[in-house]
Amino acid sequence: MFHRLTSVGYTPESGVNRLALNEYDIKARNNLVEELNKIDVEIEIDDAGLIMGSEGTGNDITAIGSHMDSVPNGGRFDGFYGVMSALEILMEFKERLNHRKITAIDFTDEEGARFQPSLLGSGMSTGKFTKEFTYSRQDKNNITFGEALQNSGYMGIEDNRVVKQQFSRYLELHIEQGPVLELEGYQIGIPRGIVTMVVDHVEFLGESNQAGPTPMNTRKDALVAAARFAVEVRDVAKLSNKELVTTVGKFNNYPNAYNVIPGKVELNLDTRSPDMETAEEYSRTAKEAADKIAGEEGVSVKFQNEWTTETTMFDEDLKKQIEKSCKALNLKYKYLYSWPGHDAQYMNRIVPTAMIFIPSHLGRSHTKEEYSSDQDVLNGLAVLRKTVENI
Amino acid sequence: MFHRLTSVGYTPESGVNRLALNEYDIKARNNLVEELNKIDVEIEIDDAGLIMGSEGTGNDITAIGSHMDSVPNGGRFDGFYGVMSALEILMEFKERLNHRKITAIDFTDEEGARFQPSLLGSGMSTGKFTKEFTYSRQDKNNITFGEALQNSGYMGIEDNRVVKQQFSRYLELHIEQGPVLELEGYQIGIPRGIVTMVVDHVEFLGESNQAGPTPMNTRKDALVAAARFAVEVRDVAKLSNKELVTTVGKFNNYPNAYNVIPGKVELNLDTRSPDMETAEEYSRTAKEAADKIAGEEGVSVKFQNEWTTETTMFDEDLKKQIEKSCKALNLKYKYLYSWPGHDAQYMNRIVPTAMIFIPSHLGRSHTKEEYSSDQDVLNGLAVLRKTVENI
Numbered sequence: 001m002f003h004r005l006t007s008v009g010y011t012p013e014s015g016v017n018r019l020a021l022n023e024y025d026i027k028a029r030n031n032l033v034e035e036l037n038k039i040d041v042e043i044e045i046d047d048a049g050l051i052m053g054s055e056g057t058g059n060d061i062t063a064i065g066s067h068m069d070s071v072p073n074g075g076r077f078d079g080f081y082g083v084m085s086a087l088e089i090l091m092e093f094k095e096r097l098n099h100r101k102i103t104a105i106d107f108t109d110e111e112g113a114r115f116q117p118s119l120l121g122s123g124m125s126t127g128k129f130t131k132e133f134t135y136s137r138q139d140k141n142n143i144t145f146g147e148a149l150q151n152s153g154y155m156g157i158e159d160n161r162v163v164k165q166q167f168s169r170y171l172e173l174h175i176e177q178g179p180v181l182e183l184e185g186y187q188i189g190i191p192r193g194i195v196t197m198v199v200d201h202v203e204f205l206g207e208s209n210q211a212g213p214t215p216m217n218t219r220k221d222a223l224v225a226a227a228r229f230a231v232e233v234r235d236v237a238k239l240s241n242k243e244l245v246t247t248v249g250k251f252n253n254y255p256n257a258y259n260v261i262p263g264k265v266e267l268n269l270d271t272r273s274p275d276m277e278t279a280e281e282y283s284r285t286a287k288e289a290a291d292k293i294a295g296e297e298g299v300s301v302k303f304q305n306e307w308t309t310e311t312t313m314f315d316e317d318l319k320k321q322i323e324k325s326c327k328a329l330n331l332k333y334k335y336l337y338s339w340p341g342h343d344a345q346y347m348n349r350i351v352p353t354a355m356i357f358i359p360s361h362l363g364r365s366h367t368k369e370e371y372s373s374d375q376d377v378l379n380g381l382a383v384l385r386k387t388v389e390n391i
Numbered sequence: 392m393f394h395r396l397t398s399v400g401y402t403p404e405s406g407v408n409r410l411a412l413n414e415y416d417i418k419a420r421n422n423l424v425e426e427l428n429k430i431d432v433e434i435e436i437d438d439a440g441l442i443m444g445s446e447g448t449g450n451d452i453t454a455i456g457s458h459m460d461s462v463p464n465g466g467r468f469d470g471f472y473g474v475m476s477a478l479e480i481l482m483e484f485k486e487r488l489n490h491r492k493i494t495a496i497d498f499t500d501e502e503g504a505r506f507q508p509s510l511l512g513s514g515m516s517t518g519k520f521t522k523e524f525t526y527s528r529q530d531k532n533n534i535t536f537g538e539a540l541q542n543s544g545y546m547g548i549e550d551n552r553v554v555k556q557q558f559s560r561y562l563e564l565h566i567e568q569g570p571v572l573e574l575e576g577y578q579i580g581i582p583r584g585i586v587t588m589v590v591d592h593v594e595f596l597g598e599s600n601q602a603g604p605t606p607m608n609t610r611k612d613a614l615v616a617a618a619r620f621a622v623e624v625r626d627v628a629k630l631s632n633k634e635l636v637t638t639v640g641k642f643n644n645y646p647n648a649y650n651v652i653p654g655k656v657e658l659n660l661d662t663r664s665p666d667m668e669t670a671e672e673y674s675r676t677a678k679e680a681a682d683k684i685a686g687e688e689g690v691s692v693k694f695q696n697e698w699t700t701e702t703t704m705f706d707e708d709l710k711k712q713i714e715k716s717c718k719a720l721n722l723k724y725k726y727l728y729s730w731p732g733h734d735a736q737y738m739n740r741i742v743p744t745a746m747i748f749i750p751s752h753l754g755r756s757h758t759k760e761e762y763s764s765d766q767d768v769l770n771g772l773a774v775l776r777k778t779v780e781n782i
Contacts, residue, residue: 072646073599113648178604195603199649208464210756211638211661212586212730213569216629218754223639224625227618234615238607247602248614249651251644255463257504258590258641258659259731260757268649270602339603340650363609365601366651 002084002377005031006076015368016076020069020109020120021049021148028068029154032083032106039091045156048124048134049108049149052160053087055094056101062388063167063351064089065105066174067121067343071113075370077175077360077377079110085173085381089388102388103167107343108149115145117199117307122343125161126350163350169318169391170347172355173384175372177340179363187379188326188333189357193313194345195337196276198283199306200269202229202290206299208255208263219261223253225297226265232289233269242278245339246271246286268306274337276311312345318354318387325386331379340365356383393475393768396422397467406759407467411460411500411511412440412539419459420545423474423497430482436547439515439525440499440540443551444478446485447492453779454558454742455480456496457565458512458734462504466761468566468751468768470501476564476772480779493779494558498734499540506536508590508698513734517741518554554741560709560782561738563746564775566763568731570754578770579717579724580748584704585736586728587667589674590697591660593620593681597690599646599654610652614644616688617656623684624660624677633669636730637662637677659697665728667702703736709745709778716777722770731756747774 008031009024010016018024029051036043036053044052054061066082086104093102107125112118115137123129135146149155158164181189206222230248237246247270254264269286273279287303294301319335326333338355347353358380361371399422400415401407409415420442427434427444435443445452457473477495484493498516503509506528514520526537540546549555572580597613621639628637638661645655660677664670678694685692710726717724729746738744749771752762 071648071651078601111648112650116649118650176604177601179606179609180604197603207755208758209754210469210568210731211640212588212636212663212732213567213571213756214636214754215570216625216636218570221625221638223621223642227621230614230618231622234607234612245603245605245607247612247650247652249602249653250647250649251614251642251653252647253642253644255757256641256643257462257502257757258507258661259503259509259638260462260640261638262640262642263758270649272603340601341603363600363605364598365604366646366648367599367654 002081005084006080010076015073016070017072018068018070019072019114020111021152025069026152029106035087039094041090041094044160045154046125046160047131047156047158048121048161049152049154049156050121050125050162051106051154052103053090054101054103055090056097058099058101059166061101061103061165061167062391063103063105063170065107065343066172067107067110069109069111071111071366073368074366075368077370077372078177078365081175081377082173085384088381089384092385093388109145110343114139119341119343119346120145122346125163126346127163128346128349167351170344170351170353171384171387172342172344173380174342174355174357175365176357176360177365178360180336181334181357181359182361184334185332186334187331187376188383189336190319190322190333191314191338191355191357192335193311193337194341195272195274195339196279196309196311197341198271198279198308200283200286201304201306202267202269203302204265204294204299206263209261211259211261214261220298221261222265222299223262225293225299226267228293229290230267232293233286236285237282242273243275244273244278244282246282272339274311309341309345312348314348314354315352318352321387321390322354322356322383324390325383328386329382331383356380393472396475397471401467406464407461408463409459409461410463410505411502412543416460417543420497426478430485432481432485435551436545437516437551438522438547438549439512439552440543440545440547441512441516441553442497443494444481445492445494446481447488449490449492450557452492452494452556452558453782454494454496454561456498456734457563458498458501460500460502462502462757464759465757466759468761468763469568469756472566472768473564476775479772480775483776484779500536501734505530510732510734510737511536513737516552516554517737519737519740558742561735561742561744562775562778563733563735564771565733565746565748566756567748567751568756569751571727572725572748572750573752575725576723577725578722578767579774580727581710581713581724582705582729582746582748583726584702584728585732586663586665586730587670587700587702588732589662589670589699591674591677592695592697593658593660594693595656595685595690597654600652602650602652605652611689612652613656613690614653616684616690617658619684620681623680627676628673633664634666635664635669635673637673663730665702700732700736703739705739705745706743709743712778712781713745713747713774716774716781719777720773722774747771
C-alpha cells in the first residue's frame with residue numbers, strides 16, 4: 001500500500017512533486033480517504049485541511065501521523081511513510097481497542113515548499129498560527145493557502161482541530177533524512193527533540209546594467225555580493241566547532257539574463273542547532289557578513305528573520321516506551337536530535353509527543369534518490385506497533 | 392512618435408517587457424507596419440520575421456535599422472530608437488530620393504532574451520545561421536522560434552532576406568549603453584567596431600539533500616561551488632590589466648527550496664574584449680577555476696562554450712562619413728568600441744556597415760532607468776540624417 005500510494009505525483013525522472021494541495025496532494029488525500037472508508041472509521045477534517053481517521057471510544061487517545069505533501073522533486077518516503085504507518089496501525093488495532101481510541105492524521109503543508117512557513121497545517125491546527133495568518137500565505141503564483149484549501153475540497157471545520165481533540169499522546173514515525181543511523185549501524189533512531197531552526201531572508205540590491213559596456217570597477221553586481229555571502233556563511237559554519245548547520249537553499253537572481261548585470265538577488269539562510277543561542281548568534285554573524293560584503297560591493301542589503309523555532313524536547317516517558325520497544329524487538333537504537341522540523345514539533349506543544357526514525361540510505365532526502373529498505377520500513381512499523389501495544 | 396510607440400509593453404514599475412515575438416513585440420510590429428502604410432512605402436517581410444519598409448529605385452540602397460524587442464524589464468531606448476530613426480529618415484527623404492533607395496529595417500530577436508543566441512534574426516537573414524538552427528531555438532516554455540514566428544503573423548519569405556537584397560550600405564543609430572560618452576562629455580560616439588563576445592554555459596552538479604541533517608563537511612553543495620566560481624571570475628577580471636569585462640548574468644539554482652541543499656546550478660559567463668585572444672584566454676582561465684572549485688567542493692562541473700563572436704571592425708569610409716557629419720553639425724564625438732553586440736555585427740559580414748552612438752545617462756541600460764535626453768536623441772538623428780544626405 002505504501003509503495004502504491006506514494007507513487008502519486010512521482011516519476012523516476014522528477015521524483016515526487018506532491019506540493020501541498022496541488023493536484024497530486026489532492027489525489028493522495030482522496031486515496032487516503034478511500035482507504036479510511038474501506039475500514040469504516042470516522043473521518044474528520046479541520047479548517048487547516050488536516051485529515052483524521054479515528055476508531056474507538058474512551059479518554060485514552062493515541063494520535064499517530066505525519067504528512068503526504070513533498071518538496072519539489074522530493075522523495076517517496078518523507079512524511080508519506082508516517083501517514084501510511086498510522087493507517088496500518090489503525091487497521092491492525094481497530095478490532096481490539098477495548099475502550100481506547102486511535103486517530104491517524106495527515107497534516108497539511110508540512111514542507112513549507114508551496115506555502116511558507118513550513119508546518120503550516122500543524123501550526124494552525126495546534127493554535128500556533130492564526131487562521132488569518134495561515135490562510136493569507138501565498139504560493140509563488142499568488143494563490144493563498146485559504147484559496148488552495150477551499151479549491152481542494154478539504155476545507156473542514158474549526159471544531160475538528162487537533163487542539164480541540166483530547167489526545168493523550170502523539171507519535172510520529174519518519175525517515176531520519178540524514179546519514180547517521182546507517183553510517184553508525186543503527187536500525188532505529190529515537191529523537192531527543194528537534195533542533196532550533198532560524199530562517200532569514202536576505203535581499204541584495206545592486207544596479208542592473210547591460211553586461212558589455214559597464215566597466216568592472218563601476219559595477220554594483222547583486223549576484224557577486226550574494227555569492228560572496230553564500231560562500232562566507234558556509235565557510236563560517238564549516239569552521240565552527242559548535243553543533244551547527246547552515247544552508248542557502250533558495251537563491252533567486254534578477255533579471256536573470258545572460259547579458260545583464262544582476263540588480264537583485266533574494267535568498268534564504270537556514271540555520272540549525274540543538275542550542276538555540278548558537279543558532280541565533282550565527283544568524284547575527286551572518287547579518288554582519290551581509291552588511292560588510294554589501295558595503296564592499298557598493299550594493300544595499302536587507303536582512304530579515306522570517307521565523308525561528310525553539311529547540312523542542314520530546315516527552316521523556318514516551319521516549320522510554322520507544323526504547324523499551326526497541327529492546328523487546330532486539331533492534332539497535334540510538335538517541336539523536338532531529339535536524340529537520342516535523343509536525344511533532346507543534347504537537348509537542350499541546351500533548352506528550354515522541355518520534356521514531358529509521359535509516360535513510362546515504363542520508364539522501366528531499367530528492368528522488370531518497371531510499372529506505374523494506375526491512376527498515378518494517379522495523380520502524382514494528383517499533384510503533386509495539387509501543388502502541390504497550391501503551 | 393518614438394515616445395508614444397516605445398510605450399508598448401512598458402510600465403513605470405517593470406520597464407519594457409517586449410521580448411521577441413511576444414504580445415508586446417507583435418503590437419509594436421503592427422504599429423510599425425501601420426506607420427509604414429501611412430507613408431505608403433513598400434513593405435517586405437522575410438522568413439526570419441524582419442520587417443523592411445522601402446522607398447525609391449536604383450542600385451544605391453541605404454539600409455538603416457535596429458530592433459524593437461527588449462530584455463525582461465528593459466529600457467525604452469535600446470533598439471527602438473534605431474528603428475524609429477530609420478522610419479523618420481525614410482519619411483523625410485522619400486520625396487527626394489532621386490533614383491536612390493532607402494530601406495528601414497526592424498530585426499527580430501536581437502536581444503536573445505527569449506531565444507538564444509542573440510542577433511538571431513539578423514544572423515538568419517544574413518546567412519550566418521541556418522533556418523533549421525534558428526527555427527529550433529526554444530524559449531523557456533519550450534516554444535520554438537519557428538512556432539512563435541508563425542503565430543505572430545510575421546512569417547515572410549526567404550526571397551526577402553537581407554542577404555538577397557542588394558544593399559549598398561547599412562547604418563544603425565543606437566544608445567551607447569555605457570557611461571563613457573556622458574562621463575567624458577561627448578555628444579556622439581563612433582564605434583570602431585564591436586568587441587569579441589564569448590558566452591560559456593557552466594553547470595555545477597552536486598547532491599541535493601535535506602538542509603538539516605546533512606553535516607557541513609559531507610555536503611556537495613552546487614550553489615556554494617557556483618557562488619565561489621562567480622566571485623572568482625569577477626575578481627580575476629577586475630584585477631586584470633587587459634581591456635576585459637565579464638558577467639555572470641543568468642544563474643539558476645535547483646531545486647531552489649529554502650530547506651534543501653542545492654543539487655544543481657546552471658549559469659552563463661559572458662566575457663568581452665576588443666581583443667579576441669584576451670577574451671578566449673580568459674574563458675580558458677575560467678574553465679580552470681571551475682574545475683578547481685568543483686574538485687574542492689566535491690561536485691562535478693560541465694563547462695561549454697555556447698558561442699563566440701569575433702571582433703567586428705566597421706567600414707572605414709562610413710566611419711569617416713559619420714565623423715564628417717559630426718564636424719559639420721559641430722557635435723563633439725569620440726571613437727570607441729561597442730561592448731554590446733548589435734545587428735550591425737552580422738550586417739557587416741555582407742555589406743559596408745557603421746553605427747552611431749548617443750550618450751546613455753549614467754550608462755544605465757537593459758533596465759527601466761535607461762535614459763537619453765531628447766537633445767541627445769535629436770543629435771543622433773541629425774548625424775544620421777546628415778550622413779545619409781552626404782552619401
